[in-house]
Amino acid sequence: MTTFWDIIHLLTETPIVFVAIIGLTWGILGGALPGISASITMALVLPFTYTMDPAQAIALLACVYIGAEYGGSIPAILIRTPGTNSSAATVIDGYELNRQGRAGDALGISLMSGVVGSLFGLAMLALLTEPLSWLALAFTPASYFGLGILGLSVIASMSGGSLIKGLAAATVGLMISTVGTDPISGVTRFTFDIPDLLGGIEPVLVMVGLFALTELMSQSGSLNMTRLNASIRIRLPSLSLMNKLKRSQFIGCLLGLFEGLTPGGGGSIAAFMSYNEARRWSKTPHLFGKGSEEGIAAPETANNTVASTALIPLLSFGIPSSNSTAVLLGGLLMHGLIPGPRLFEQSAQVIDSIYVGSFIAIIAQIGIGIIILPACIWLVNRPRPYRAGFIFALILSGIYTLNNSLFDLGIALGLGLVGYLMRLTGFPVLPMILGVVLGHMVESSYRRSLVLSGGDHMIFLQDPIALGLLSIALIFIVFSLSREIRDARKAKLEEVHS
């Protein structure tokens, strides 16, 4: 049992504070670079941890993870490019606020919501690791299928007023996810003998193409040469604003906890679902998509919560729920630490270091954010011709980093054109991104389930987790559809009256 004095000892006798701040800063910078995912950021420091004390090494990796998950929101808000997959939902309202000249507000909300989510996630990690870890083991392929469908269920409310177009965009996203090697039989699909397509098309390529390149293309030729933000000051949300955001942050915390516990859940699903639910429960749902503060708070709280709660299945059973936690698992194994219940008894100092290091990193996030965010706002506030050139260069450099492939650059440019045409024809891009992100999980878990059941679809109703998730998905779809129909009727009536 860890005592208060053990924590004080950790804080004073080891350089844990230094380790936490270095890890956090590196994580934020890595997460903020498009194409450098949280896992790559962690993998880059992994070799340096080899000679470190195990407790400090694991704390460093955990802090990098926290920083990277937060850092992804910075380019999402400033240049419409999600730094990590899980910050894709932040683009919607974050970038819209930036366009309104309120980048400082958007970054402040994202920063504080990240801190709230991370603190909640850390508390859950410390309190519930053992009681809740059974959930990770209870997940079957049928449960994963339910989880994937639950993620897809938000499409109905992200269709931007046209359900047909939203569903079509999601279908095209699912089609993109089928490119590559079939997850069950190993047969290649739609690869046209191109080796670069064997591994499929990375979701981040689709996000960068559809969000960032489309936006750059759209801005090109615009006569509006005004700068986006008059001020480069970062504005932390006031107490009254935090009070207003508490509902969306609560939703983000709950969904982040749930998704962090579920292997494969990840920050992306948590962020999109939180956005959707925050809009459903908001008093001002009409502001979502137009620069809603709640629309930033919900996904940012969720994906930062996941950064901590995803450690629960990892530390309890060694189940990595994402690439990032897989790198952390690599760090644990490199130092001879075997995840599992005995880790808590035999290497209590490592566990304490994770808790203490993460806590320091979360608190330090506010200070580091206040220092580096104004510089980021200043950078994106340069005259547009130079800003466009530097952002385009950053995006293309980041894409190449993914696989050292020129082919990826071509794919992203092609998707930029697709995104621009979608914008011209009124197709929403978010359903397409969800389709790409979740397609592989839905297909592989569906087919694995049927292999296990001998082709009997009852497996999805017999598995309690799958049944629960599918039921929630059904409720979401029914509610979303009824709201869409109601809104469409209302709009039609207003059109007739006007």
Add this chain to the structure above:
Amino acid sequence: MNKDLFSGVALLAIAGTYYLWSTQIADSTLSDEIGAGGLPYVLAIILAILGLLLIGRTLLAMRMQTATAGGDADDRDENARLPRAIGFLLLGAAYVALLPFVGYVIAMAFLIGAVALYEGAPRTWVILAAAVGGGIFYWAIFVKLLGVNQPMGSLFQGLF
């Protein structure tokens, strides 16, 4: 042609092409009951149905004369900017074409300078400075700090 009508036809074309490609997916002895082609078939059919629904809805709306066939002023403005947007994208394509030959730093400098000129920056020494400085800055971050193997360029292979 009405934008939605065009979109519906495009969806049908995508569905048809995707379906044809999915018929070429090989069978495997390791395959399950559904097979590698199962989901692609279903997706092609769903997309075709959605395309038909979009076309049907648009034709119905046009018949009822509620469709805004010409689009509003914003749409026309956006349409007019399409060639310029494609031009912007072509600068990216030129970067991709140059990268293996001239290497990362020069290609990056070209991209930053070309985009700045294309976007209307005044033709002063600042463009050159930004281009060269930007190329070196990104090289320092991606190649030196992060250790990414960006192409050095076949033209200069013997020099390094």
